[in-house]
Amino acid sequence: MKKYITNLFVDASKKLDYLNDREIQLSVPANPLHGDLSTNIAMILTKELKKNPRQIAEEIITNLNYNKNYISKIEIAGPGFINFTFSNSFLADILNVVNQQKEEFGKSQKYINKRANVEFISANPTGPLTIGHGRNAVIGDTIANLLEAVGYQVDREYYFNNAGRQMRVLGDSLKLRYLELLGEKIDFPDDHYQGEYIRDIARKLIDEFGDGCKQKDNNFFKEKAEKEIFIDIKNTLSRLGIKMAIFYNENDLYESGKLEEVKQKLADKNLTYEKDGALWLKLSELGREDDKVIVKSTGEPTYRLPDIAYHTTKFERNYDLMVDLFGSDHNATYPDVIAGVKALGYDESKIKVVIHQFVTITQGGEAVKMSTRKANFITIDELIDEVGADVVRYFFLMRNVNSHLNFDLEIAKKQSDENPVFYLQYAHARICSILRMTVEQGLQPYYDSLNKLEKEEELNLIKKLHHYEDEILYAAENCEPNKIANYLEELATLFHKFYTECRIIGSEKDLAEARIALVTSVRTVLQNGLKIIGISAPEKM
RNA sequence: GCGCCAGUAGCUCAAUCGGAUAGAGCAACAGCCUUCUAAGCUGUAGGUUAGUGGUUCGAGUCCACUCUGGCGUACCA
Numbered sequence: 001m002k003k004y005i006t007n008l009f010v011d012a013s014k015k016l017d018y019l020n021d022r023e024i025q026l027s028v029p030a031n032p033l034h035g036d037l038s039t040n041i042a043m044i045l046t047k048e049l050k051k052n053p054r055q056i057a058e059e060i061i062t063n064l065n066y067n068k069n070y071i072s073k074i075e076i077a078g079p080g081f082i083n084f085t086f087s088n089s090f091l092a093d094i095l096n097v098v099n100q101q102k103e104e105f106g107k108s109q110k111y112i113n114k115r116a117n118v119e120f121i122s123a124n125p126t127g128p129l130t131i132g133h134g135r136n137a138v139i140g141d142t143i144a145n146l147l148e149a150v151g152y153q154v155d156r157e158y159y160f161n162n163a164g165r166q167m168r169v170l171g172d173s174l175k176l177r178y179l180e181l182l183g184e185k186i187d188f189p190d191d192h193y194q195g196e197y198i199r200d201i202a203r204k205l206i207d208e209f210g211d212g213c214k215q216k217d218n219n220f221f222k223e224k225a226e227k228e229i230f231i232d233i234k235n236t237l238s239r240l241g242i243k244m245a246i247f248y249n250e251n252d253l254y255e256s257g258k259l260e261e262v263k264q265k266l267a268d269k270n271l272t273y274e275k276d277g278a279l280w281l282k283l284s285e286l287g288r289e290d291d292k293v294i295v296k297s298t299g300e301p302t303y304r305l306p307d308i309a310y311h312t313t314k315f316e317r318n319y320d321l322m323v324d325l326f327g328s329d330h331n332a333t334y335p336d337v338i339a340g341v342k343a344l345g346y347d348e349s350k351i352k353v354v355i356h357q358f359v360t361i362t363q364g365g366e367a368v369k370m371s372t373r374k375a376n377f378i379t380i381d382e383l384i385d386e387v388g389a390d391v392v393r394y395f396f397l398m399r400n401v402n403s404h405l406n407f408d409l410e411i412a413k414k415q416s417d418e419n420p421v422f423y424l425q426y427a428h429a430r431i432c433s434i435l436r437m438t439v440e441q442g443l444q445p446y447y448d449s450l451n452k453l454e455k456e457e458e459l460n461l462i463k464k465l466h467h468y469e470d471e472i473l474y475a476a477e478n479c480e481p482n483k484i485a486n487y488l489e490e491l492a493t494l495f496h497k498f499y500t501e502c503r504i505i506g507s508e509k510d511l512a513e514a515r516i517a518l519v520t521s522v523r524t525v526l527q528n529g530l531k532i533i534g535i536s537a538p539e540k541m
Numbered sequence: 542g543c544g545c546c547a548g549u550a551g552c553u554c555a556a557u558c559g560g561a562u563a564g565a566g567c568a569a570c571a572g573c574c575u576u577c578u579a580a581g582c583u584g585u586a587g588g589u590u591a592g593u594g595g596u597u598c599g600a601g602u603c604c605a606c607u608c609u610g611g612c613g614u615a616c617c618a
Contacts, residue, residue, distance in 0.1 A: 078561050296616040332613045434577050500582045
C-alpha cells in the first residue's frame with residue numbers, strides 16, 4: 001500500500017512541480033481516528049512554499065487520483081497531515097495475499113542475488129558459551145534470518161584465534177588439571193582457567209590415554225582443549241538452532257601469507273613506520289585520533305593487523321554486505337580496523353558494524369560479574385536446561401541492541417509462566433485449537449465472504465498483518481531484530497482481543513468461515529515471524 | 542580527562558527519518574470462564590520522558606552544557 005500511495009504522489013508531481021523527487025514519508029498513526037497511513041509532506045513543504053500547510057494539503061489531495069477499491073478516503077487533519085484510510089475491499093484482499101503466499105508472506109526480493117556475511121559470536125574456544133555470548137549469538141543468527149527474508153544469500157561466520165596467549169594459558173590449565181588428577185601435587189595459578197570443564201576434559205584424556213600424556217607439550221593439551229571446547233560450543237549453538245557456515249581461523253591469515261601481504265600494502269602506501277622497535281599504523285592520517293601499533297617489538301602483530309587482513313578476505317570473497325556484531329567492549333577498536341580497510345581501497349560502506357550493549361546479570365537483585373577465567377559464569381547450556389531454548393532466544397532478542405539487557409536469573413527461571421514468549425506461542429496454539437475444532441464442525445476458511453469482517457477487532461488484526469512485510473524490511477535493513485519480537489507481541493495482543501470478542505463456532509456460517517480465513521492468516525504470520533526469531537510455534541500448550 | 546551507549550510509570554521496557562492525547566508487561570486494586578485453551582480479556586491507579594537552555598509549525602527523539610550508570614580509552618583480543 002505504501003508503494004501504491006507513493007506512486008499516487010509521483011503521478012501528482014506531474015502537475016505539482018514541488019513534489020518532484022520528494023520522498024513521501026508514510027507512517028502508521030497511533031490514533032485510529034487518523035486513518036491507516038499518514039504523511040506530513042504538506043508541513044515539510046510549508047516553509048519552502050511559504051503557504052499554509054492545510055492549503056498545500058488541499059492542493060495535493062485534489063491531484064491524487066486514487067482507486068476507491070484501495071482507499072476509502074483521504075483527509076486533512078490537525079496542522080496539515082494527509083490521512084489515508086484503507087477501503088474494506090483492500091483489507092479483505094490482504095487475507096487473500098497471505099493465504100496465497102503462506103510461508104513466503106512477508107519476505108521480499110529486494111536484495112535478491114546479493115550475498116551477505118554475518119560475523120558473530122567469534123569467541124575464542126577457551127570455555128563454554130556463557131550468557132555474555134548468548135546475546136551476541138541470538139542477535140547474529142536473527143539478523144542473518146532477516147537478511148535471508150529480504151533476499152540475501154547469507155553466510156554465518158565465526159572468527160576465532162587459537163594461536164594467542166589466551167590459548168597457551170588454556171593448554172597449560174588443561175595440563176595442570178591432568179597432572180593433578182593423576183595424583184600430582186599442583187599449585188594451580190590464579191590467572192589460569194578455573195572452570196570445572198577443564199577437569200572434565202582432563203578426565204577424558206585419562207580415559208583415553210591413561211598417564212601417557214605426561215610428557216606431551218603445551219601444544220598437545222591446547223589442541224585437545226580446543227577440540228573438546230568447540231564440540232561443546234557447536235552443541236550449544238545447535239540447541240539454540242544456530243548453524244554457522246564458516247569457522248574462520250585467524251591462523252589461516254598467517255599461513256596463507258595474507259597478513260604479510262596486507263602489511264606490505266600498508267607499507268607501500270606509506271601508512272606505516274617503525275618506532276621503539278614496533279611497527280605503527282598512521283591512523284592519525286586516516287581520520288583517527290592516534291597512531292597505533294600493528295606489530296609489537298616482539299614481532300607479534302596486535303589484533304589490528306589480522307583484523308584488517310581478515311576483513312580484506314571478506315571483500316575478496318565478494319560479499320555485498322558484511323555485518324560485524326560485537327559487544328560494546330569492542331566499540332573503541334573497530335573504527336581502527338575499518339579505517340585500515342578503507343585505506344587499502346575497499347568500500348567500507350559495505351561493512352555494517354552492530355554493537356550490542358552488555359547483558360547485566362542479576363541474581364536476587366545482586367549483580368553477578370562474569371569471567372570465563374574465574375569460572376564465575378552461567379553457561380547458555382545451563383540456561384537452556386532451566387528455561388528452554390525458546391525463552392533463552394526470546395529473552396536475548398526482545399530488547400533494542402543499544403540497550404543494556406537486564407537478565408534476572410530468578411525471574412528467568414521461575415517466571416516462565418508469565419514470559420512474553422508464551423504469550424506469542426499461546427496465540428498460535430489457540431488458533432490451532434480453533435482450527436482443529438472448526439474442521440470437526442465441517443467449517444472451512446472462505447475467502448468470498450470477507451466483507452463480513454467489519455468489527456474493530458477484526459479490521460485491526462488485518463491491518464496489522466498488512467504491516468508485517470514493512471516490519472521485516474525495516475528490521476533487516478537496520479539490523480534491529482527486537483522489532484520483530486515487538487511486532488509479534490502486538491499481533492498476539494490483537495488476536496487475543498479478537499478471540500475474546502469474536503466467536504467462530506456458533507456464528508452465522510459466512511461470518512464464521514470468513515473469521516476462519518482471518519485466523520488462518522494470523523497463524524501464518526505468527527509462524528513466519530516466530531521462524532525468523534527462531535522460536536517454535538507449538539500447536540498445543 | 543576523552544570516546545561510544547544508555548537514562549521514559551514503583552520494576553522491566555516500547556514509541557517506525559522530528560508528528561497528532563508518551564504506550565505495554567510485571568507489581569497493586571476491581572471485574573470476566575454452563576459456549577472455539579483464563580498461559581487470556583476488561584477496567585482503575587500510576588509521568589515535569591534525569592536536569593537546564595536552544596533549534597521550529599511541532600522535541601522523549603535534533604544541538605549545547607550538567608548529573609547518573611555501563612563499556613572502552615594497551616606494544617591484551
